[in-house]
Amino acid sequence: MNLYEIVRKHSKQIANTLKVLEELAEPSFKEFKTTEYIVSELTSAGVFEFTNLKTGCFGTIDSGKDKTIAIRADIDALPFNDEKSVYRHLCGHHFHTAALLETIKIIKKENISIGTNLRFIFQPAEEVVSGARFMIENGCMDDVAEIYGLHVDPELYIGEIYVEPVSVMAGARHFDIEITGKSTHAAYPHLGVDTIAAASNFITGAQSIVSRMVDPLKNAVITFGAISGGSACNIIPEFVKIKGTFRFFDEEVNHIIESKLKKLLDSVDVFFGTKSRIDIDDGTKPVTNDKNLSCKIKNILSNDRFTFYPSQHLSMGGEDFCFYNEFAPALFIKFGIRRSQEIVSIHNKNFCVTVEPLYEAVYLWLKILTAGV
Ligand SMILES: [Zn+2]
Numbered sequence: 001m002n003l004y005e006i007v008r009k010h011s012k013q014i015a016n017t018l019k020v021l022e023e024l025a026e027p028s029f030k031e032f033k034t035t036e037y038i039v040s041e042l043t044s045a046g047v048f049e050f051t052n053l054k055t056g057c058f059g060t061i062d063s064g065k066d067k068t069i070a071i072r073a074d075i076d077a078l079p080f081n082d083e084k085s086v087y088r089h090l091c092g093h094h095f096h097t098a099a100l101l102e103t104i105k106i107i108k109k110e111n112i113s114i115g116t117n118l119r120f121i122f123q124p125a126e127e128v129v130s131g132a133r134f135m136i137e138n139g140c141m142d143d144v145a146e147i148y149g150l151h152v153d154p155e156l157y158i159g160e161i162y163v164e165p166v167s168v169m170a171g172a173r174h175f176d177i178e179i180t181g182k183s184t185h186a187a188y189p190h191l192g193v194d195t196i197a198a199a200s201n202f203i204t205g206a207q208s209i210v211s212r213m214v215d216p217l218k219n220a221v222i223t224f225g226a227i228s229g230g231s232a233c234n235i236i237p238e239f240v241k242i243k244g245t246f247r248f249f250d251e252e253v254n255h256i257i258e259s260k261l262k263k264l265l266d267s268v269d270v271f272f273g274t275k276s277r278i279d280i281d282d283g284t285k286p287v288t289n290d291k292n293l294s295c296k297i298k299n300i301l302s303n304d305r306f307t308f309y310p311s312q313h314l315s316m317g318g319e320d321f322c323f324y325n326e327f328a329p330a331l332f333i334k335f336g337i338r339r340s341q342e343i344v345s346i347h348n349k350n351f352c353v354t355v356e357p358l359y360e361a362v363y364l365w366l367k368i369l370t371a372g373v
C-alpha cells in the first residue's frame with residue numbers, strides 16, 4: 001500500500017476529525033475544548049510526550065534521529081456575529097489542525113518511520129497574532145532545525161500549492177488614533193476645534209502615502225477600518241477615534257508609512273488646532289520562505305499529487321508564523337482548497353472547507369516527513 005492509499009484507508013476518521021474541530025470552534029486563547037480534544041486524540045494514539053498549555057500544546061515524535069523539524073497548525077476560530085456569541089472556523093484553522101493531528105495519528109497507527117524527529121505545534125491565538133510568541137516562550141522551538149506550516153488558500157485549486165522562496169505574507173501593523181478638539185455648536189465652528197474636519201483631512205491625506213511616497217514597484221496598503229465620533233448632526237464632537245492597518249513586504253516601506261502617518265497627523269494638528277495621539281503596534285513581519293526549504297520541498301513533491309502554482313501569489317494578509325522564522329528557517333505553504341469558479345475568501349462568513357483537500361494535506365505532511373527533509 002502506498003502512502004496515499006494509507007491516508008485514504010483513514011478517510012472516515014480524517015473526515016470525522018475535521019467535523020469535530022469545526023463544531024468546537026473557539027476564540028483566540030480560549031481554545032480549551034479544542035486543546036482537550038487534540039490532547040485526548042494524541043494520548044489515544046500513544047503520544048505522551050507533549051506540553052499541554054491548556055490552550056495549545058506541543059510535543060515531539062521522537063524517531064531517534066539527530067534532526068528535529070517542526071510543523072505548526074493554528075487552532076483558533078473567528079467571531080461569526082458582531083455580539084461575538086458564535087465562533088466559526090472562517091480561516092480554516094480546523095483544517096490545519098486536522099491535517100497535523102491526523103498525520104501524527106497515522107504515523108503511530110501505521111507504524112510509519114519518519115526521517116526526522118517531529119515537533120508538532122498546535123498553536124492558539126493566531127488571529128490576534130499572539131499565539132506564536134506564546135508557544136515560543138514556552139519552548140516549542142527548542143532544538144528545532146526547520147519549521148513548516150500551511151494555510152488553506154481559496155484561490156488555488158485542490159492539488160495546487162505555492163512554495164516559492166519569497167515573502168508570501170505581508171508584514172501587518174495596526175494603529176489606533178484619537179483626535180481631540182473642542183466641542184461646539186455646528187453653527188459656530190470658529191468657537192471650537194473641529195475633530196471631524198481634522199479626521200477627514202487626515203484620512204484623505206493618508207491616501208497619498210502609498211500612491212505618492214512608496215516606490216510604485218513595491219507593495220503596500222493602508223486601510224482605515226473604523227471611525228467613530230459625535231452624537232448629533234448639530235454638535236462638533238470633542239473626540240474622533242480612527243482604527244486602521246497597513247501592510248508591506250519591505251522594511252523601508254514599513255518605515256515610510258509609519259513616519260508619514262505620524263507626520264501627517266502632526267500637520268493636521270498644526271492646521272486645525274487638534275491634539276492627536278497615534279499608537280502603532282509592532283504587528284507581524286512578512287513571512288518569508290527559505291530558499292533551501294523551498295527547493296527541498298519542491299524536490300520531494302515534484303512528479304507527485306501536487307502542482308506548483310506557477311504565478312506570483314503573494315498576500316497582503318499578516319501571519320504570526322513569521323515569529324518562528326526568528327528561530328529556524330521556515331516554509332509557509334499556501335495550500336489549494338478550491339473546487340469551482342467561485343472564490344469565497346477566508347474571513348468571509350460563507351467560507352468553508354471540504355474534506356477532499358484534507359486527504360491531500362495529510363499526505364503532504366506524511367510525504368515530507370518520510371522523505372526526511
Ligand atoms: Zn485568519
Ligand SMILES: [Zn+2]
Pocket residue numbers: 091092093126151
Ligand atoms: Zn489563518
